[in-house]
Amino acid sequence: MFILRDLLTALQTPFSTPSLGRERAHWFVFTRLAVIVPLTSSRTSNVLRSLRTWFGLDLSQRRFYTFRASSKLPWERLWRVLWSLIPAPRVAGRLLVVWDDSIHNKTGRGIFGGGFFHDPTAQLNQPTYPGSQSVLVIGLLKRVKGRWSCLPLAFRFYFMKKDPQAKAPTAQQDGRTVPVQSKMTQAVPMLTAVARHFIGLPVLGVADSGFGNEGLLRPLRLSAWAFDLLSRLRSHIPLYDRPPERTPGQRGRGRQYGTRLGSVSDPAVLDRPLARVLPVFLDGTVRQVQAYDPVWVLKHLRCRVRVVWVFRKSRWGALFTTDRTLSVEQIIEYYGARWTIEAGFREIKQAIGSAKSQVRNAHSVINHLNFCRMATTLTWLYADRLQADPKRRHVVKGRTRLASPPITLI
Secondary structure, X not given: OHHHHHHHHXXXXXXXOOHHHHHHHHHHHHHHHHXXXXXXXXXXXXXXXXXXXXXXXXXXXXXXXXXXXXOOOOHHHHHXXXXXXXXXXXXXXXXXXXXXXXXXXXXXXXXXXXXXXXXXXXXXXXXXXXXXXXXXXXXXXXXEOOEEEEEEEEEEEEOOOHHXXXXXXXXXXXXXXXXXXXXXXXXXXXXXXXXXXXXXXXXXEEOOOOOOOHHHHHHHHOOOOOEEEEEEXXXXXXXXXXXXXXXXXXXXXXXXXXXXXXXXXXXXXXXXXXOEEEEEEEOOEEEEEEEEOOEEEEOOOOEEEEEEEEEEOOEEEEEEEOOOXXXXXXXXXXXXXXXXXXXXXHHHHHHOOHHHOOOOOHHHHXXXXXXXXXXXXXXXXXXXXXXXXXXXXXXXXXXXXXXXXXXXXX
16 A cells, blocks of 8 residues: 555645645545545446545535546646656667557447447447547556556547537537547657657557558657657558669669569568567467568658568468567567557456446546546556565466456555
8 A cells, every 4th residue: 555655645746735736636546546446437426435435535426526527637747747657667778659549438428529430349239330439548568567568648539520520519628629630640749748758768659550651650750759660561561672772873863662572461471481480478478489570661651661470370460660670579579569558448448447437528528537547557557566476366277477457456
């Protein structure tokens, strides 16, 4: 409990010193504890019941709901304080930042950020375009007690163009319509804010194929911070050899691309005999992986990249990175660690219970998700500061490493 006390005491500093600010800081700490404890979901009514029962706070329903919908909570300063509490954030001299979007299913009308977004993970008995919220999240990849974890750092709501243009109630905040921004446009300021906070550390962004393109890499490269990208290649992307060396006295501009080598799927079949077996740390253990790694040029990124083909039985996958100093083992391990953000989406929606809340007001929705995502980061920091490895809540024979979700630790 002393670890939580130190973490929560530091998170009280961004609040103002007058009595009202001290009161918000007091309620903020106990609300944070009520969200972390896994005995109930983070539905607002359950949190209020927990504050009254466990901590003995004399709170009226009106005052608590006013606090949860407050526009005065300093979330930007709170997140920066939390970033400063992360011990040893670098991995091999760089920050590993991962980002992806998540769907939060919602029922009802007038919910801020609500719409009918496409759900690629929908089952056959589920709607493909459910009523939901689309949230873009960035997180920090870090090893905690021998396993990879994803610590949420920031998030933004994504709105379809038609809702702000129609001035829909779900796209209104403080009487103003939210601006129309793509997911790439929203990711850039969040990533630059992280790079500005951890100044001096190069950032390696790890993303799936949907975000691994020039639309995100180019504006990041134009900023004052050092960014590189690690992602997966789609099978139809064309590959080019390195351009030939210029001959002495050659006139005109040199070639930017060499011979076209076909699409990604072509070398995957032809060059498989060149693959070598490498030990890679994946899923908490060292696995033997077959991989092949040339250096080629991607026309849609307009730069040289290192492409790694990973083979498993009859299947294959192609990874690429603009940071050509990475080894093959690092490329495969870092991309394999990207899956922890997907596990984080599950624990936030199910273990913490963010998907069960039906708040509708813009500030209520934003505060609710900030509470839930900050709870996940706090729990990982708690696990990282423990002297001994925490025990698994549900014991499994043959498994001793820390399990996900981390919310089961407290």
